[in-house]
Amino acid sequence: MPKRSNEPVFWALFGAGGVVAAFVLPALIVVTGLAAPLGLPSPGVLSYERVSAFAASLPGAAFLFVVISLSLWHGFHRIYHSLHELGVHRGLSVVRVLCYGTALAGTALTAYLLVTAI
Amino acid sequence: MATHDEIEIEVLRYHPETDSEPSYRTYRVPFAHETSVLQGLQYIKDRLDGSLTFRWSCRMAICGSCGMMINGVPNLTCSAFLREYHPGKLRIEPLAHLPIERDLAVDQTDFLEKLASIQPYIIPAESKAVDEGPFTQTPAQRERFYQYSECINCLLCYAACPQYGLDSGFLGPAALALLHRYNSDSRDVGKADRMPIVNAQEGVWACTLVGYCSEVCPKGVDPASAVNRNKVISTLDYFFRFMAPRGASE
Numbered sequence: 001m002p003k004r005s006n007e008p009v010f011w012a013l014f015g016a017g018g019v020v021a022a023f024v025l026p027a028l029i030v031v032t033g034l035a036a037p038l039g040l041p042s043p044g045v046l047s048y049e050r051v052s053a054f055a056a057s058l059p060g061a062a063f064l065f066v067v068i069s070l071s072l073w074h075g076f077h078r079i080y081h082s083l084h085e086l087g088v089h090r091g092l093s094v095v096r097v098l099c100y101g102t103a104l105a106g107t108a109l110t111a112y113l114l115v116t117a118i
Numbered sequence: 119m120a121t122h123d124e125i126e127i128e129v130l131r132y133h134p135e136t137d138s139e140p141s142y143r144t145y146r147v148p149f150a151h152e153t154s155v156l157q158g159l160q161y162i163k164d165r166l167d168g169s170l171t172f173r174w175s176c177r178m179a180i181c182g183s184c185g186m187m188i189n190g191v192p193n194l195t196c197s198a199f200l201r202e203y204h205p206g207k208l209r210i211e212p213l214a215h216l217p218i219e220r221d222l223a224v225d226q227t228d229f230l231e232k233l234a235s236i237q238p239y240i241i242p243a244e245s246k247a248v249d250e251g252p253f254t255q256t257p258a259q260r261e262r263f264y265q266y267s268e269c270i271n272c273l274l275c276y277a278a279c280p281q282y283g284l285d286s287g288f289l290g291p292a293a294l295a296l297l298h299r300y301n302s303d304s305r306d307v308g309k310a311d312r313m314p315i316v317n318a319q320e321g322v323w324a325c326t327l328v329g330y331c332s333e334v335c336p337k338g339v340d341p342a343s344a345v346n347r348n349k350v351i352s353t354l355d356y357f358f359r360f361m362a363p364r365g366a367s368e
Contacts, residue, residue: 001314004318005323008352012353012357
């Protein structure tokens with residue numbers, strides 16, 4: 001019997017990250033990259049105090065955790081498979097550890113920072 | 119054949135018993151509006167060089183024998199026409215990613231073994247004698263698998279698939295599309311037997327959804343959709359296998 005692949009774990013994270021990347025990130029770019037610097041809807045809307053209070057609240061922390069960690073899993077999964085397509089085969093297991101390791105480390109760091117902020 | 123013009127056809131030649139490596143030979147072939155690329159090859163074999171080897175049978179895009187690379191694109195030579203390439207020229211090569219048997223004929227063994235491995239036939243819950251009548255099905259049940267049953271095993275999708283080119287261990291587009299065709303047939307109960315093949319790295323997980331397989335399919339089959347539907351099925355199978363008895367999630 002062929003060996004069952006563990007890819008569903010990574011593919012599920014990739015898929016969930018894809019939803020975040022498609023629906024949430026564009027909105028965040030508009031809000032944090034365009035609207036807030038232009039002082040919309042009001043100046044200081046992303047001031048340190050406000051953002052820090054948002055990150056310290058439970059819904060805010062959960063939102064940031066989901067957006068940051070799933071985007072990392074999505075991006076590194078895509079990079080890993082793209083490298084294979086570009087002809088990087090040797091040492092692909094090292095690349096795999098580097099890619100998913102970075103996503104895991106980013107997830108852990110995000111969780112740590114958010115938990116200590118709450 | 120009402121001849122209007124001539125076109126240059128460059129053909130990959132390789133006779134393993136005499137040639138150390140493949141080389142190209144160019145032939146000038148007269149053609150009319152309705153001359154297919156396959157007829158161009160037949161002209162070469164009949165009039166110019168009888169040693170040219172290629173496969174063909176039906177001449178009407180149903181047997182799946184005459185797939186080749188035409189200017190680098192996998193295509194059935196019977197349904198491509200020389201006029202489409204004039205005034206340029208054509209380069210005809212055997213299907214990419216498959217070993218050459220002789221000239222334009224490829225060795226299909228790898229695919230045929232993979233095809234057999236997915237049990238490409240209906241496995242009924244209990245067998246029925248002919249006089250007991252057919253297994254019936256609603257139009258909606260038929261619609262679920264119909265497009266996948268149109269596959270003619272021409273292997274254009276294997277020549278198109280970059281993942282199969284990188285690693286021929288991958289089960290590949292047509293075999294997975296046919297696996298999905300039988301798994302989604304209401305008369306079939308072989309899904310549990312076929313799932314281990316889907317769940318393996320060499321099953322659906324070697325696919326990165328490039329989608330070129332579906333683009334080159336001459337029969338309108340969408341292997342990329344079959345493979346990616348099965349990524350969802352395989353993921354559910356992965357996470358829910360401990361929660362429900364086998365087959366209960368269907």
